[in-house]
Amino acid sequence: MKKHLLSGLVVLSVLAGCSSSKDVVPDIPPSELYSDAQSSLQSGNWTNAIKKLEALDSRYPFGAYSEQVQLDLIYAYYKNDELALSSATIDRFMRLNPTNERLDWVLYMRGLTHMAQDQNFMHSVFNIDRSDRDPEPVKKAFADFKKLLQRYPDSQYAEDAKLRLIALKNRLANYDLATADFYLRREAWIAAIKRCQEIQKTYPNTEAARQSLPIQLEAYKQLGMQEAIDRTKMLIQLNQS
Structure with a gap:
């Protein structure tokens, strides 16, 4: 029995050794x-590309390919x-290469990365509106794209950054709208108005901004503030025309 157990352990260790050797x-x-890593990148084999790029980064941190490997x-x-x-990796690259000619792309990628952190696969699949989710990654992405436009207005990524800023602004506005509606439902009238x-x-x-007006109107009604009610009704009419 012990012999069989021992031989089984030997086989398992050999298999484990074979398996781990494939990952080296x-x-x-x-x-x-580097050429192998580029081939993996071009074919979309991200896992394999990462493995080879990480090996390059750790073995040759100051080599000829160091900056491009990080990119x-x-x-x-x-x-x-x-x-x-x-x-x-973005933060590390920006810290070590503050004058690199590709910094506009790096800043653009940081914005994309922060935007991606706001996504949720299941919410997208089932088309669930999550405007009430914490918008912190969105705020960071907004700051990244804004900085890109300020520092590199002629960048090839500037036009796309402008479009993304519009989408991000709507996302942040919708979050605040969901918060205002929450305050209204909790009868926190002043907080909803603010x-x-x-x-x-x-x-x-x-x-x-337009959808916030009826919420504001209801809160003013609950507080009995007639002058503010009339003013908000006028704003609603102006935004309907």
Whole structure:
């Protein structure tokens, strides 16, 4: 019995050794390893690309490919939905290469990474509106794209950044609208009014700003503030025309 158990353990250890050896990146010249990583990137094999790029990054941190390897890792991590690693690599790259000519792309990727952190696959599949979710990643993405436009107005990523800023502004406005509605349902009339006014001031050209007016009107009615009621009714009429 012991012999069979021992032989079984030996077989398992051999199999484990074979399995782990497959995961080890071969010790080949950096140029060849980089070429293999590029092939994996081009074919969309993100996991394999990451494995080889990480090997390059750890074995040759100051090599000829070091900066490009980090740039490739940013993209591969993002595509492989390893957003925390993508974000960490971005921060590292920006810290070590403050004058790199690709910083506009790096900033653009940081915005995309923060945007992706606001997504939820199941919510997308079932078309569930989650405007009430914490918008912190959205705020960070908004800041990234805004900074991109300020620092690199002629960047090839500027036009896309402008479009994303519009979408992000709507996302933030919808979050504030959901918060105002929550306050209204909790009968926190003053808090609801303040949040509605904040939406109208910060995001004046959004659908959320228009939708905040009926919430504001109801809160004023509950407080019996006739002058404010009349003023809000006028704003609603103006926004309907």
